Amino acid sequence: MAPTRTETDLSFLLDHTGHVLRTRMAAALAEIGLTARMHCVLVHALEEERTQIQLAELGDMDKTTMVVTVDALEEAGLAERRPSGTDRRARIIAVTEKGAEVARRSQEIVDGVHRAALETLPEDEREVLVRALNRLVTGHLATPVEAPQPVRRARQRKK
Amino acid sequence: MAPTRTETDLSFLLDHTGHVLRTRMAAALAEIGLTARMHCVLVHALEEERTQIQLAELGDMDKTTMVVTVDALEEAGLAERRPSGTDRRARIIAVTEKGAEVARRSQEIVDGVHRAALETLPEDEREVLVRALNRLVTGHLATPVEAPQPVRRARQRKK
DNA sequence: TATTGTTATACTCTATAACTATA
């Protein structure tokens, strides 16, 4: 849904490039059975011992989305839920050996997809593009405007 | 759901900037009762006589999404469906006077949101950013990888 | 009382399929 371009249509440029890159990434990761989210969780879980909530915050997802993602990782034998030693409510996401191997490969895939895109640009443009996007991400486009949250009917009580 | 940044995380940069810009745009257009899609249709319908299908293609939306969008425009008194003179199946989307006025304002809003973002960049970076994104949009990131379409059960027949 | 993780489910969005009327 490309808006119009009377002037520079930054919306269209960011939406389109972002969307196409996302489809490329999804297709590339799908070849080893991963989604972008699974990759994200795997990598962060490898860095240090982290609970589901911590991983959810790092990946900017809801805790319920996290449940589904960890379910998928467990089913694929890439990670396991382990009780935390300090908080019996919490679960540490432990990456299996197979998971660590997959994470190494998926990181290569991610880097490769990014490199393939950036390599099509002249080197000077490439550098400035990344610098400008970083400036926007940390500056004017750092935080979303929060949408008015829709009212939600109460869930049916369990009988 | 930010992936990881071992190298330059182009996915994160494009997703995040695009997402935040979209929320800004939605909030700004909402003040005059428009969605981005309504704005898009309005502007293209103003340029020349166009049918719903033509407008749908220009805005990269499905024809069924177009129906909903035109419904909203009609209800707001910004556009009307008129029979085509040459094809009795087709409807021309005619922008009302009020619609033309709103489109002028919404285009100002859109340009303003874009300008506000770009103005936070040094002028040289700004130019190169736009040039680089345009290069990606017309080159390596021109067309999405099509996802394997999910199989869809047949709809219940009308009795 | 608050928080972690879970389940169930409400909502939004979008697109497919079937349908009607034309071509």
Add this chain to the structure above:
DNA sequence: TATAGTTATAGAGTATAACAATA
């Protein structure tokens, strides 16, 4: 037969509420 527009609805994705166990 194919196409423009419409309606109904399937399905994906996601987030909210309630819940159980624990802090």
